[in-house]
Amino acid sequence: MDEFLAKLRNFDIRIRKAVNSQMRGSFRSVFKGTGLEFSDLRTYQYGDDVRAIDWNVSSKGHGTFVKVFREEKDQTVFFVVDVSASQQVGARHRDKLKATKEVCGVLAMSAIREASHVGMYCFSDQKEKYIKPGNGLKTGYQLIMSLYKLQPESTRTSIADALLFTLNALKRRSVVILLSDFIDLNYEHNLKALAKKHDLVVIHLYDQREVKLPKLGIIPVHDTETNRTVWVNTSSVSFRTGLYDIFQQNQNRLERLCKQYNASYLALDSQEDFVPKLIELFRVRKFR
Numbered sequence: 140m141d142e143f144l145a146k147l148r149n150f151d152i153r154i155r156k157a158v159n160s161q162m163r164g165s166f167r168s169v170f171k172g173t174g175l176e177f178s179d180l181r182t183y184q185y186g187d188d189v190r191a192i193d194w195n196v197s198s199k200g201h202g203t204f205v206k207v208f209r210e211e212k213d214q215t216v217f218f219v220v221d222v223s224a225s226q227q228v229g230a231r232h233r234d235k236l237k238a239t240k241e242v243c244g245v246l247a248m249s250a251i252r253e254a255s256h257v258g259m260y261c262f263s264d265q266k267e268k269y270i271k272p273g274n275g276l277k278t279g280y281q282l283i284m285s286l287y288k289l290q291p292e293s294t295r296t297s298i299a300d301a302l303l304f305t306l307n308a309l310k311r312r313s314v315v316i317l318l319s320d321f322i323d324l325n326y327e328h329n330l331k332a333l334a335k336k337h338d339l340v341v342i343h344l345y346d347q348r349e350v351k352l353p354k355l356g357i358i359p360v361h362d363t364e365t366n367r368t369v370w371v372n373t374s375s376v377s378f379r380t381g382l383y384d385i386f387q388q389n390q391n392r393l394e395r396l397c398k399q400y401n402a403s404y405l406a407l408d409s410q411e412d413f414v415p416k417l418i419e420l421f422r423v424r425k426f427r
Contacts, residue, residue, distance in 0.1 A: 143244070143287050150245040150414055157418045180204045214314055215272045216250040216257050218243050219305050220286070221319035223263040224294035224363035228320075229346040229409045238409040239318050239344050242417070244283050246316060251279035259286065260308070262301035263293035272313075294364050296322065302329035309337065316340045320349075321393055334400035340420065341397050343390065343406045350386050352379065 180193060183203035191205040220243055226236040243259075250257050258272030259282050268289055270282050298319060305315060306329070315337045333339055354374045361368045372378055390406060397404035405420065407413050 140287055146241060147244045147248055150241065151248045153414050154249065154418055179207045181207055214255045215309065215311065216255045216314045216316065217272060217305065217309060218247065218259040219301055219315060219317045220259060220261045221296065221298070222261045222267055222289060222291045223296035225296060225320055225322045227363060228348060233409060235320055235344045235346055235409040238407065240286050242342060242407065242413055243286060243318055247279055247282050251276060257282055260301065260304060261289055263291050264295035264297040264300065265293050266304065267291050296364065298323045298326035299329045302326060302333050306333055306336065312337055314338045314340065316342065318342045318344065320344050321389065327396060330396060331400055334402040339402035341402055341404045343393060343404065344409055345406065346409045350383055352382065
């Protein structure tokens, strides 16, 4: 646990240095300013959006008034984390699941520091861990410790069920950070619904073994989710091409879906230094 926390602090410091070194508007937290709340009224001025006019107040005959909104600062950040068996693919020292925990942990630390409400739902094809959103260091470190210690009970995956749970659990607009390898089917409908209701950030974890296997000849490959073993020829051109094409098609489809519904999309190789890409999440996003 100490080693895990030390890693998270190191990642967090690197992110903060990058953000603080360019504070002239090139960065804005992913955890704030995603919603708008009513602040005040002021007199209509030439060029104001007519849709902002408060007709009830203006009809009283004292002039034309427009509503002034401000960015909503107190935000709920909710992590939806895939802990199914397919996440355990990768190098022994750092598979996809370990990388997922590190990414989730460092983003949780950032959210805690900004006084956001933080919550988490870890899933396989069932609920593995649920932490109701709350604020303060206690909730944040409970989340990080639970994530570190988590031992999933099921090996299978159901992204659709996890998204449905999130839709039912969050009543107000929140920042939802979904971390998964997206090796599953029939979750697109619920993903669209979540993106429409919340500010969705999709983090797609993958391993090079899923893209480009080394040429080892005919070898047994074990599917941890179905507990089946199949023999494949890793030296076959058609097998290698098919493996790459399937991964690319899935990634392109997910990225297009996110773009269509204004969700942020980030693909991460589980073996890469993910900090530079996470910093991109903190860059100013254009107002939609």
